[in-house]
Amino acid sequence: MAAVGSAVGLGNIWRFPYICGKYGGGAFIIAYLAFVFLLGSVLMMAEFIIGRRSQHTPVLAFRALCPDKKGWGLVGVIGIITSFIILSHYLVLSGWTTGYIWHSVSGALSALGTDADAITAFFSQFTSAVGSPLLFLGIFSVLCLIIILCGVQKGIENISKLLMPLLVILILVLCVRSITLPNAKAGVDYILAPAFSKLTGEGILAALGQALFSLSVGMGVMIVYGSYIPANDNIFKTAMWITVCDTLIALLASLAIFPAVFSCGLDPAGGPGLVFCVLPNVFNSMGGTGVFFSSLFFILLMVAALTSSISLLEALTAWFCEHTGASRKMSAILFFALTSIIGVFISLSMGVLNDFKILGYTIFDLVDRLESIYLPPLCALGTIIFFGWVMPEKDIKDELSNHGSIAINVTYPLLRFLARYIAPLGLLIVLISGILS
Ligand code: PHE
Numbered sequence: 189m190a191a192v193g194s195a196v197g198l199g200n201i202w203r204f205p206y207i208c209g210k211y212g213g214g215a216f217i218i219a220y221l222a223f224v225f226l227l228g229s230v231l232m233m234a235e236f237i238i239g240r241r242s243q244h245t246p247v248l249a250f251r252a253l254c255p256d257k258k259g260w261g262l263v264g265v266i267g268i269i270t271s272f273i274i275l276s277h278y279l280v281l282s283g284w285t286t287g288y289i290w291h292s293v294s295g296a297l298s299a300l301g302t303d304a305d306a307i308t309a310f311f312s313q314f315t316s317a318v319g320s321p322l323l324f325l326g327i328f329s330v331l332c333l334i335i336i337l338c339g340v341q342k343g344i345e346n347i348s349k350l351l352m353p354l355l356v357i358l359i360l361v362l363c364v365r366s367i368t369l370p371n372a373k374a375g376v377d378y379i380l381a382p383a384f385s386k387l388t389g390e391g392i393l394a395a396l397g398q399a400l401f402s403l404s405v406g407m408g409v410m411i412v413y414g415s416y417i418p419a420n421d422n423i424f425k426t427a428m429w430i431t432v433c434d435t436l437i438a439l440l441a442s443l444a445i446f447p448a449v450f451s452c453g454l455d456p457a458g459g460p461g462l463v464f465c466v467l468p469n470v471f472n473s474m475g476g477t478g479v480f481f482s483s484l485f486f487i488l489l490m491v492a493a494l495t496s497s498i499s500l501l502e503a504l505t506a507w508f509c510e511h512t513g514a515s516r517k518m519s520a521i522l523f524f525a526l527t528s529i530i531g532v533f534i535s536l537s538m539g540v541l542n543d544f545k546i547l548g549y550t551i552f553d554l555v556d557r558l559e560s561i562y563l564p565p566l567c568a569l570g571t572i573i574f575f576g577w578v579m580p581e582k583d584i585k586d587e588l589s590n591h592g593s594i595a596i597n598v599t600y601p602l603l604r605f606l607a608r609y610i611a612p613l614g615l616l617i618v619l620i621s622g623i624l625s
Pocket of ligand 1 (some may be wrong): 196232403500
């Protein structure tokens with residue numbers, strides 16, 4: 189459940205629809221599904237197995253499993269850097285979500301009615317300002333820190349078990365509302381009638397990056413979680429269950445978003461603000477109950493963001509403690525402080541630092557690309573080559589079969605084939621073609 193909490197987050201509800209909108213709707217979804225099941229789920233199993241077998245955090249895990257090939261630890265280093273970047277960005281987005289709880293409860297969002305332009309302008313004013321996004325970034329970070337320092341992760345897990353199904357139910361309600369809006373059919377067509385022409389090389393790379401980001405693989409987080417998986421848990425089933433849940437939620441989210449996008453006359457390629465600009469329209473079209481649904485939705489989204497942030501921090505903290513012997517509390521404070529500081533610059537790049545560009549990108553866009561389309565595929569490639577070609581076969585068989593107590597005559601050959609050939613080749617082709625295009 190903790191791994192589901194890590195996987196299901198802003199990636200499913202904020203990121204998936206906006207990337208999907210940018211790269212052609214249905215065509216993107218087909219590429220995404222292929223990556224999720226042929227690469228993402230395989231990587232998740234690989235990371236779980238590497239973590240549980242080695243009982244280490246990313247860098248030492250690779251080294252411990254192949255002591256004579258210590259260089260593989262570099263893959264773990266890329267993972268840790270990626271987790272750090274993601275957490276910095278994630279805090280900013282979670283801050284937006286927290287801010288939208290406030291704006292829902294205070295009635296500021298409902299006051300905008302169903303005027304799509306006013307709602308979009310509200311979003312850009314909010315995110316490009318200096319004070320309020322930083323305030324909400326701070327509130328969210330402090331909340332995470334309190335949860336971790338008070339040792340109530342278990343409590344959060346229990347709350348999530350209750351709240352996450354509620355989030356799914358609410359998304360289903362939104363789907364119904366969205367599909368019954370005027371002119372919603374165009375949005376459903378957008379998802380169901382694939383526009384392959386929009387799926388460029390970069391789009392395919394984005395689908396891959398999104399699949400990895402959404403499943404929280406390709407950054408070592410699942411290696412850390414794998415090291416916590418009890419010895420008698422079935423890794424294959426666990427990974428498949430997480431993959432299916434995560435994917436269904438992303439698909440449902442897009443079914444809630446796109447019909448409404450077309451109904452409000454917005455642009456499906458509207459960028460990172462898509463969810464924040466579309467959903468208030470849907471809530472406001474619900475009349476008096478809109479404020480309630482809007483507040484509830486953003487609270488649930490914040491909880492989803494919380495469990496993902498905690499997993500990222502867990503990976504960073506566990507890694508740092510293992511290498512330096514520092515206490516967990518000190519490490520957690522250190523990483524929250526560092527990522528929040530970077531988060532401040534990411535947030536300001538939506539407004540006052542908008543003209544500050546690195547390689548032609550604002551800090552926000554650069555981080556967004558680094559955390560999805562460049563670093564995770566690289567780390568994933570290293571992980572899967574290590575898993576398929578370097579790690580001793582016996583270790584894999586032992587972990588997959590729980591030392592012989594589960595039959596693996598189908599799962600092992602399948603996993604081995606995907607991990608040795610399909611996944612690395614797919615990753616290589618997509619990485620190279622994406623970078624060239
Ligand atoms: N999977 C999370 C999401 O979809 C994001 C995340 C990425 C969390 C990597 C942990 C590690 O929002």
